[in-house]
Amino acid sequence: GHRWWAPLQKGGGLVDFCMQTDDLRRDTAAFRQAGVAIDDPKPLSRVRPDGYKLSWVLSIPRDAQRGVAPFLIQDETPREERVPRQMTHRNQVRGIGAVTVAVSDVAPVRQWYARALGAGGHDVSRDDLTAAGARFTIGPHVLDFVAPRGAGSPLTGWLKARGPSPYAATLLTVSGKPGPLDQAKTLGARFSFA
Structure with missing residues (x-):
């Protein structure tokens, strides 16, 4: 099963965290050279309901290092299309x-x-x-x-x-x-x- 299911069964909470980068290959290599077992960059995409195709690339740490070392992300389409900048929350x-x-x-x-x-x-x-x-x-x-x-x-x-x-x-x-x-x-x- 997916790595997130076990923590959900134990009451939820935080599981992973991410670092955004503008040079995923360089930063993946830097973490790898530092001793982190991290996967090669993997391209991903999805199509929004309005038909716009979002694309990004991820590098994910392996096994026990995941959740301590971040997963790395680099957007290929404008980040603002995937994560709106001006979100307004009631809690501000x-x-x-x-x-x-x-x-x-x-x-x-x-x-x-x-x-x-x-x-x-x-x-x-x-x-x-x-x-x-x-x-x-x-x-x-x-x-x-x-x-x-x-x-x-x-x-x-x-x-x-x-x-x-x-x-x-x-x-x-x-x-x-x-x-x-x-x-x-x-x-x-x-x-x-x-």
Whole structure:
């Protein structure tokens, strides 16, 4: 079955995350050279109901690295045709600010990203999760790769049940109260507003 079905059976939540690129072959090679097992770029397409054909290319990490290393995407048709830029949400979310990924061992992940991105990231301590790890900033986005610092960390149970994978995301909003959203309304995903 598809990799997403097992997490859905365990209550939902985040499964993967994506990085958009303007040079998929270069970035796929960079992650591969950094030690990530990632598939060759694969072209995909679909036809919208209005008849417009959308085309993009994906490179997807394999096995246990998937969900810790991103899948990479490069649009061949204008991105705005696939993902409208001016989405208006009642909650006034404007984008993703941060993704927190639970890992058992930060060292290899830090090495992948440092090599692939050409920047070492920096240490991060997440007292809210009783966890520590590495933070990488990519454009306006933050990626935290954190491991539990003890049995009291919520990441301990997460890793036991799901393995290394995205744990939470922070959404940027221009209004609305900061803080966590109700997981019953987010299909089990841990989202918070900032």
